[in-house]
Amino acid sequence: MAARQVDTTLPKDVPTQLLIGGKWRPAHSSQTLAVSDPATEQVVAEVADGSVEDARLALEAAVVAFSGFKKTSAYQRSRWLRSWFEAILAHRDPLARLITIENGKPLTEALGEVDYAASFVEWFSEEAKRVYGRTIPATTTDRRLLAIRQPVGVVAAITPWNFPAAMITRKLAPALAAGCTVVLKPASLTPLTALYLAKLWQEAGPPDGTLNVITTSQASAVADAWMSDQRLRKVTFTGSTPIGQELIRKSADQVQRLSLELGGQAPFVVFDDADLDLTIAAMLVSKFRNGGQSCVASNRMLVQRNILAAFTERATAATAALRIGHGLTPGVEIGPLIDRPGRQKVLDHIADALAKGAQVQTGGRALDGSGFFVQPTVLSGVQPGMRVMEEETFGPLVAISAFDTEEQGVALANSSPFGLAAYAFTASAGRAWRVAERLEYGIVGLNEGLPSTAQAPFGGWKLSGIGREGASEGLDAFLEEKYIAWGGIDA
Ligand code: SIN
Numbered sequence: 001m002a003a004r005q006v007d008t009t010l011p012k013d014v015p016t017q018l019l020i021g022g023k024w025r026p027a028h029s030s031q032t033l034a035v036s037d038p039a040t041e042q043v044v045a046e047v048a049d050g051s052v053e054d055a056r057l058a059l060e061a062a063v064v065a066f067s068g069f070k071k072t073s074a075y076q077r078s079r080w081l082r083s084w085f086e087a088i089l090a091h092r093d094p095l096a097r098l099i100t101i102e103n104g105k106p107l108t109e110a111l112g113e114v115d116y117a118a119s120f121v122e123w124f125s126e127e128a129k130r131v132y133g134r135t136i137p138a139t140t141t142d143r144r145l146l147a148i149r150q151p152v153g154v155v156a157a158i159t160p161w162n163f164p165a166a167m168i169t170r171k172l173a174p175a176l177a178a179g180c181t182v183v184l185k186p187a188s189l190t191p192l193t194a195l196y197l198a199k200l201w202q203e204a205g206p207p208d209g210t211l212n213v214i215t216t217s218q219a220s221a222v223a224d225a226w227m228s229d230q231r232l233r234k235v236t237f238t239g240s241t242p243i244g245q246e247l248i249r250k251s252a253d254q255v256q257r258l259s260l261e262l263g264g265q266a267p268f269v270v271f272d273d274a275d276l277d278l279t280i281a282a283m284l285v286s287k288f289r290n291g292g293q294s295c296v297a298s299n300r301m302l303v304q305r306n307i308l309a310a311f312t313e314r315a316t317a318a319t320a321a322l323r324i325g326h327g328l329t330p331g332v333e334i335g336p337l338i339d340r341p342g343r344q345k346v347l348d349h350i351a352d353a354l355a356k357g358a359q360v361q362t363g364g365r366a367l368d369g370s371g372f373f374v375q376p377t378v379l380s381g382v383q384p385g386m387r388v389m390e391e392e393t394f395g396p397l398v399a400i401s402a403f404d405t406e407e408q409g410v411a412l413a414n415s416s417p418f419g420l421a422a423y424a425f426t427a428s429a430g431r432a433w434r435v436a437e438r439l440e441y442g443i444v445g446l447n448e449g450l451p452s453t454a455q456a457p458f459g460g461w462k463l464s465g466i467g468r469e470g471a472s473e474g475l476d477a478f479l480e481e482k483y484i485a486w487g488g489i490d491a
Helices: 052-069 073-088 093-103 107-130 165-178 192-201 219-227 243-249 276-292 305-320 340-355 406-414 430-440 471-476
Strands: 018-020 021-023 031-038 042-046 134-136 144-151 154-158 183-187 212-214 232-238 257-261 267-270 300-302 357-364 377-378 397-403 421-425 443-446 480-485
Touching: 031 219, 042 192, 042 305, 052 154, 052 212, 052 219, 052 305, 073 093, 093 107, 093 192, 093 443, 107 165, 107 243, 107 471, 154 165, 154 219, 154 357, 165 183, 165 192, 165 232, 165 300, 165 471, 183 219, 192 212, 219 232, 232 243, 232 471, 243 257, 257 305, 267 276, 267 406, 276 300, 276 421, 300 305, 300 406, 305 357, 305 377, 305 397, 340 357, 340 377, 357 471, 377 471, 397 406, 406 430, 421 430, 430 443
Parallel strands: 154 183, 154 232, 183 212, 232 257, 267 300, 267 421, 300 397, 377 397, 421 443
Antiparallel strands: 018 021, 018 212, 031 042, 134 144, 144 480, 357 377
């Protein structure tokens, strides 16, 4: 365990107020919200705790801004986004430091997240210029039929704490590229990164009110205030499946468009012809990125029985070697869980599996002292019916289960109501293709532990969500189609 006492002084220029209509303001109620470092449990900042009144003002500002922003040229929006991209990279160090302090992930990972966040802004600054329409052959010569695409309107973005920068830019960059204006509610656990990103957007010079930020402890009330208003046309959300289901219900009255990136329960299927060096390296990234707190984290290691012992031994050695501690300490590879309930869920999954017959190969316990740390853990003998095989653990737990045939491996992988990401490892091209086609998931990593990238469509099947982020699909999500029939043409 690396030392937990480190200097957590925040960058000096981090905003702590709400951003509404281009102005930084305290909450209407003057209330503030404490932000803590999950590695020490110490409060590191207080930010404005926005209320329903503030949320309504933010929506009003976005509505006013939309009337002008939708008329700006795609090339102008592209330039604002390009400036934002450059500003994010120029502030890579303070942004990464904020991410580590409020989220807990190691600094090297936080730097990687800033690059990942910036890549969405770069990609959509370029895609902004490629929103094309169509002409459609008419049945008579006096008509012309056209389909054009226009911004969907004012968008609410509700973002999670596990990627405090990248989940914001993945939503905001395409929305702004399309000409939408945004009200953003970042996770209350990680508001500082969001506020810093918003400051950089403002400094890029776009019109006031294009991005408004409400940090709040009253997430549900703020969502209600926005979604009961007919002028809000779209909600884009990353978070848990139960909250996503709640948003589907809330969207019904105003028939708001939805993009939902929800929970996962990713299988990591290892066939007996897999290259074990490559597989273990992929397992480390897919399982331990952000300490396992990712929707695409592998949750169930399904290993063909004749290589079970070799895989378990290699996975255990690699996991036991991981260095745990405060994310700002050089060399640390695993930080804390985000909070007490997050840590308890991992411990509950371990206890449940052990009670039902699994065995600990390494780890298995919380660390004493402050901070929400759980040892990187490997469990063998994991079976269907254990919680770790059915629910998303969101923590540093490698749960290993065996299968015999390819059919059994695929069937086990598909035996989940979730369908975000799945992974498969094999040296056979035929098997790779066959298995990829049979997996009921929106994302498949074939001999690959980190498939996420700005230019590919990211999203889930079944309980894992609706819609795609990234790629051209990510921009489509913020556009409405309009069909124009033009008659009376003297051909
Ligand atoms: C997530 O965990 O929601 C996103 C992970 C990713 O973009 O790879």
